[in-house]
Amino acid sequence: MAKGKGLLEVKGLRVAVAGNEILKGVDLTLREGEVHAIMGPNGSGKSTLAQVLAGHPAYTVLAGTATYDGKDLLEMKPEERARAGVFLAFQYPVEIRGITNSYFLRAALNTLRRDRGEPELDPMDFLQFLEQKLKAIGWDDSMMNRPVNEGFSGGEKKRNEILQLAVLEPRLAILDETDSGLDIDALKTVAETVNKLRGPGRSFLIVTHYQRLLNYITPDVVHVLADGRIVKSGGPELAHELEAKGYDWLRDAAMVS
């Protein structure tokens, strides 16, 4: 694969939550169009990395930098990051009572369009736009008129995140354990959709505990995060190695280093 322009560059990132240092110096470079997987044991800081890149206020950056498209990402508010094309598929999507998925999606899309100086879509235009998107990923519209995530099963919530990804068309999509809680069919659907959304203008950072999602989405690079640091990076074969050997050998390596 031809190397694209650098999109995200993280250097020496140290992050604490509630006084505990979770990330202890993360370095990461993601180019345009690349798919990187972040793997690691529970508590290694994978979700913290995803959340802090999206700007969750509960996390405190102690040191380091994150540059996104030439801008200081850490200085940007969460909504500014979103408008600049950073999307986080949440591990635990929240419910919003009384607001339908389609209303919510249109509000979000129009916010992004306004920011780009594009005209907002009225409900009719949006419906058409949405139909095309759904068709492209081969989904139906059964979730659109239900309140956002309310009464959704775990799998539906995760699918809904991917649907939002498809509609909002980010430049950097961060998937935070999107595979957890999915049965094999749902996992395949999500993976196929992500594959359809892959392209030169879109990069993915896929945070996962298990290798199984990577059976369907082949990453360009796999990183192993252990105890707040990236202890190993490699090609897709690294994921298979982890599946076979577990994380302990790397964790021990991290302790030593």
Next chain:
Amino acid sequence: MTSIEAHVQQPYKYGFVTDIESEVVPAGLNEDVIRLISAKKDEPAWMLEWRLKAYRNWLKMTEPHWPNVKYGPIDYQAISYYAAPKQKPKLDSLDQVDPKLVATFAKLGIPIEEQKRLTGVAVDAVFDSVSVATTFQAELAKFGVIFKPISQAIREHPELVQKYLSTVVPINDNFFAALNSAVFTDGSFVYIPKGVRCPLELSTYFRINASSTGQFERTLIIADEGSYVSYLEGCSAPMRDEHQLHAAVVELVALDRATIKYSTIQNWYPGDEEGRGGIYNFVTKRGKCAGANSKISWTQVETGSAITWKYPGCILQGDNSIGEFYSVAVTSHRQQADTGTKMIHLGKNTRSTIVSKGISAGRGQNTYRGLVKIMKGAEGARNYSQCDSMLIGDQCGAHTFPYIDVRNSTAIMEHEASTSKIGEDQIFYLRQRGLSSEDAVSMIVNGFCKEVFKELPMEFAVEATRLLGISLEGSVG
């Protein structure tokens, strides 16, 4: 939580004072003041007698202190009970209304001039103690609909007023209702004749302007057999350091197969952040489904007032009659609300629905208090109640007191309640999708209130969501 709270605690937008020459009677309450009010309204003798009877009852009553609200003593002798802008004695046309009053209502979004009127809505504009304009009266008269200030109705339709006044809220019903009966000054009177579907929305806008006065409005709505009316009320007041008392009485009567839909957007001045000033909104509202298959539906959006004490209820007397109560009550700063409803089931197969949404922010205290009473003869009565509370921040409170009194074993009652808190996680989720934190709070609050907002007429739904700082865009309906 600072961004969320800052958003909820927006400045009050209707706090201006109209500089207009007013006639204000000196503060104090006694029989002479009541005689003076009655004389100013050019009332018949029976009305004065009725007022005096109410006053004598009131003297024997004590102010209720069971609500879950706290305030200092009210000095009833320090209040002026009548204030009216001076204007030409006889108005031939609404266009002769004092331009300052016209401008005041225009600023409040209530145009009363002939050429600028709201389409589809007839408005009675009440300024302090008097109605200054009522639009579309002649047009409504063609359908036999009477819509006019109650002071005028007392003179022009004494038979209707005497037949129905205080049949739903007796003059000694409670302390504030008795006070209102003694000193009420203006409000609206509505009569919809048999079989008529009122062609316009009827609306009254109450404005308090003068200082050190109380406003005591009285509204009486009668829907005759098979008729329908939708009535809306709104209100606001200037920002002042003193508390002002607003004690209204509203009575609704629905005869056989009649339907009354009554909507309120209450936006009296709520006081400042420290709880200085603001209106005491002590109100008695009740409807009687007197006829079989009649229906009364209350919808209220209560965002204003320092203290709200209000329980719009329904007496379900006619068989198969229906009572509904949909409420959103918001308390922020140091506002306190103790509000809810009373559903009294008397007739067979009567049904009631209660949906209450309480939102507390800042140091606001929000109490839902509701009574559902199923009497012995109410075979097959049904009630569904839903009380949801939302907390914004950690210094506010939500309280729920549902009272249930069932005396007929065939009754079916359902009660659901929930309490939730807007959390940073919810806000963050929406911000991650590009929404500003203000829009995020708006969207969450809007969704929470949706079941109530969808009961409001469209113009009011827009106003209600705007009041909560919400961009609406078709999510209601």
